[in-house]
Amino acid sequence: QVQLQESGPGLVKPSETLSLTCAVSGYSISSGYYWGWIRQSPGKGLEWIGCVHHSGSTYYNPSLQSRVTMSVDTSKNQFYLKVNDVTAADTAVFYCASSSASWAYYFHSWGQGTLVTVSS
């Protein structure tokens, strides 16, 4: 069974870059699946940020595309999220999750989530 665990700084200053890591266990990223990021804030609910495949292909939400970068490291069985130029509106709980068949799919496994606060 796939297990996911997010990690990263809980506090980021405005205009800086938010960087998160998702460690995957119980499944090899290289075997397939698509690896996604979703955030949840009181104001905007659940918001899909994007997905990355082990091949390096990425699929982003157009509303965030200009500020988001996703990548994978198959040797570490991890994938990553970077959000540039953050503001208070980026404060949220960030989840990593997995989809089995496509980047446009449901998420069958989720990490526990990590709260990121944007504040000076």
Next chain:
Amino acid sequence: IVLTQSPATLSLSPGERATLSCRASESVSSYYLAWYQQKPGQAPRLLIYDASHRATGIPDRFSGSGSGTDFTLTISRLEAEDIAVYFCQQYGISPLTFGGGTKVEIK
């Protein structure tokens, strides 16, 4: 696609039937709609995919139905452990989107 869930809050007694609605602003292709359950302090858990297929390990009191723009999650006999917020998600058109959620409470 904007997903609108109703009601915002549902308060029922144990054993009652819960009916949750998810309405899409345009047709969701190929039944590409999922339902999740989120308990306080936890991540969402997949309940239903492809509008009506139960995910692995989900009790059969949970069922999904619908097509096009109108979808329903039904809990046939509400149990205390079902207290949670329920979200729908469409994956037919990019960007993937989620509904605002329905909170289910026990009277």
